[in-house]
Amino acid sequence: MASLITAKAIMSHHHVLSSTRITTLCSDKAIDNQQRKTKLQISHRFFSRRTISAAVINSASPVPKKETVEDERRCHVAWTSVQQEKWEGELTVQGKIPTWLNGTYLRNGPGLWNIGDHDFRHLFDGYSTLVKLEFDDGRIFSGHRLLESNAYKAAKKHKKLCYREFSETPKPSRSNFKNPFSGVGEIVKLFSGESLTDNANTGVIRLGDGRVMCLTETQKGSILVDHDTLDTIGKFKYDDGLCDHMIHSAHPIVTETEMWTLIPDLVKPGYRVVRMEAGSNKREVVGRVKCRSGSWGPGWVHSFAVTENYVLIPEMPLRYSVRNLLRAEPTPLYKFEWCPNDGAFVHVMSKLTGEIVASVEVPAYVTFHFINAYEEDENGDGKATVIIADCCEHNADTRILDMLRLHTLRSSHGDDVLPDARIGRFRIPLDGSKYGKLETAVEAEKHGRAMDMCSINPLHLGLKYRYVYACGAKRPCNFPNALTKVDIVEKEVKIWHEHGIIPSEPFFVPRPGATHEDDGVVISIVSEENGGSYAILLDGSSFEEIARAKFPYGLPYGLHGCWIPKH
Ligand SMILES: CC(=O)/C=C/C=C(C)/C=C/C1=C(C)CCCC1(C)C
Ligand SMILES: CC(/C=C/C=O)=C\C=C\C=O
Numbered sequence: 037m038a039s040l041i042t043a044k045a046i047m048s049h050h051h052v053l054s055s056t057r058i059t060t061l062c063s064d065k066a067i068d069n070q071q072r073k074t075k076l077q078i079s080h081r082f083f084s085r086r087t088i089s090a091a092v093i094n095s096a097s098p099v100p101k102k103e104t105v106e107d108e109r110r111c112h113v114a115w116t117s118v119q120q121e122k123w124e125g126e127l128t129v130q131g132k133i134p135t136w137l138n139g140t141y142l143r144n145g146p147g148l149w150n151i152g153d154h155d156f157r158h159l160f161d162g163y164s165t166l167v168k169l170e171f172d173d174g175r176i177f178s179g180h181r182l183l184e185s186n187a188y189k190a191a192k193k194h195k196k197l198c199y200r201e202f203s204e205t206p207k208p209s210r211s212n213f214k215n216p217f218s219g220v221g222e223i224v225k226l227f228s229g230e231s232l233t234d235n236a237n238t239g240v241i242r243l244g245d246g247r248v249m250c251l252t253e254t255q256k257g258s259i260l261v262d263h264d265t266l267d268t269i270g271k272f273k274y275d276d277g278l279c280d281h282m283i284h285s286a287h288p289i290v291t292e293t294e295m296w297t298l299i300p301d302l303v304k305p306g307y308r309v310v311r312m313e314a315g316s317n318k319r320e321v322v323g324r325v326k327c328r329s330g331s332w333g334p335g336w337v338h339s340f341a342v343t344e345n346y347v348l349i350p351e352m353p354l355r356y357s358v359r360n361l362l363r364a365e366p367t368p369l370y371k372f373e374w375c376p377n378d379g380a381f382v383h384v385m386s387k388l389t390g391e392i393v394a395s396v397e398v399p400a401y402v403t404f405h406f407i408n409a410y411e412e413d414e415n416g417d418g419k420a421t422v423i424i425a426d427c428c429e430h431n432a433d434t435r436i437l438d439m440l441r442l443h444t445l446r447s448s449h450g451d452d453v454l455p456d457a458r459i460g461r462f463r464i465p466l467d468g469s470k471y472g473k474l475e476t477a478v479e480a481e482k483h484g485r486a487m488d489m490c491s492i493n494p495l496h497l498g499l500k501y502r503y504v505y506a507c508g509a510k511r512p513c514n515f516p517n518a519l520t521k522v523d524i525v526e527k528e529v530k531i532w533h534e535h536g537i538i539p540s541e542p543f544f545v546p547r548p549g550a551t552h553e554d555d556g557v558v559i560s561i562v563s564e565e566n567g568g569s570y571a572i573l574l575d576g577s578s579f580e581e582i583a584r585a586k587f588p589y590g591l592p593y594g595l596h597g598c599w600i601p602k603h
């Protein structure tokens with residue numbers, strides 16, 4: 037079977053699409069490489085020859101020459117760059133989409149890992165690629181598109197890396213090689229934010245006022261998009277003086293009325309807790325917390341949690357490191373360092389007053405993602421005595437960061453090499469105690485000792501809740517390869533898995549009017565071993581398949597998504 041497929045023209049009330057040639061790569065092993073490259077060049081409108089062939093060979097740097105063909109055969113489409121900048125079309129649905137599900141699921145993630153002659157090293161380096169699934173009366177209109185960040189546009193124009201990505205630093209220009217002051221210049225560019233990426237490849241959120249924004253950990257990587265066309269609208273301009281802090285959490289907490297986020301301070305280690313009203317571009321500082329550890333840098337903060345009345349600020353022992361920030365070549369911990377001897381902490385701030393109401397030392401932990409948090413009133417007098425906060429916890433093992441290197445992900449030999457993870461549950465007393473607890477919420481074996489990329493019913497944000505949807509594992513694996521539903525009250529787990537798949541974050545959408553927490557659907561996009569991919573819809577309660585819709589081409593792994601209801 038040839039690996040070129042033509043997507044038919046599709047017309048609907050607002051979709052007038054031209055016929056688009058699209059390409060799958062890993063599906064047809066027999067096709068001759070050279071022939072394949074030629075076809076790609078013909079069918080491809082956007083990428084340079086080198087970009088295409090690099091994507092075909094799909095090599096992570098550095099890969100010995102003789103390995104490339106083997107690598108290509110082994111390579112999973114999850115770690116294969118998208119083959120064109122955009123595509124749009126209707127997907128054929130198998131099964132039945134619930135009639136109430138009308139709106140758009142938008143997913144962001146790194147989808148292009150090479151530019152010019154340069155192959156990226158880490159999963160988080162890739163250029164942002166948006167994928168949409170528009171549910172319309174039982175039909176699915178889909179598409180993907182690369183985000184037009186300055187980092188991506190510059191890379192395309194100059195055919196090289198131009199900004200600092202998660203693990204990569206652009207090479208100094210030739211004229212700067214012999215310049216003894218170029219090092220100082222690089223430091224200035226780093227600390228002024230000039231050299232930092234705006235490649236907003238981590239998540240996408242819908243603000244309460246309806247604006248849709250892609251995000252990463254650099255503040256300049258806050259980019260507005262049109263969720264229908266996937267067009268890049270432009271930078272989100274924060275109308276406050278807080279951008280000089282350069283970085284923020286990649287996971288703000290958004291409701292219909294407000295957005296909360298954390299801004300780490302690299303100079304005076306601490307975090308600003310900020311709030312922005314829906315409709316505004318101005319973040320207000322609600323409070324500031326100083327880091328407790330004596331180390332130079334604040335703990336890395338990818339995400340955090342809120343309850344009804346409090347903001348939880350994690351201070352992980354995985355800390356920003358000035359030494360590693362200044363290094364051109366990455367270390368196994370990239371921009372961070374592991375400082376367990378300096379302690380691990382969680383701080384709790386009042387949303388109303390900005391006061392710190394608890395600051396406890398906890399056992400060492402490593403987490404990208406907080407799941408949820410809530411207040412508990414143990415005395416039954418209406419006053420919160422303890423805060424419960426759950427996160428995807430990697431057993432205080434920092435190896436997970438380096439496991440997400442593309443070469444490691446691509447060269448899977450069926451070995452069981454994914455480090456164990458669990459649902460870590462913090463208990464943070466509000467009585468002035470010095471210590472908090474960190475326990476395993478549900479026996480990790482039940483979800484294959486993998487746990488990340490979580491979602492909950494958004495109506496339970498900051499409140500007591502029961503169900504976590506996340507990626508788990510069917511071992512052996514080198515990456516989470518199953519979808520899981522965890523009942524954290526009954527401590528039961530449901531698993532959905534098919535051989536050879538890599539599913540992205542299971543995203544829960546509640547049914548309007550539902551009275552049960554798990555009454556809704558779970559959406560995920562699955563990359564298949566044979567080079568294909570499909571969108572899957574699971575029933576939120578039974579966790580069984582309701583419908584699926586195959587893409588006419590393979591899509592890579594993606595990170596986080598959001599739901600934009602149709603009004
Ligand atoms: C994709 C994801 O989850 C995380 C992306 C993180 C990024 C792009 C971090 C970038 C950074 C720099 C370019 C230098 C300063 C530190 C840091 C925020 C890690
Ligand atoms: C994909 C991932 C971890 C998987 C490990 O089990 C973490 C992603 C973090 C960024 O959003």
Ligand SMILES: [Fe+2]
Nearest residue numbers: 238286404596
């Ligand atoms: Fe994330």
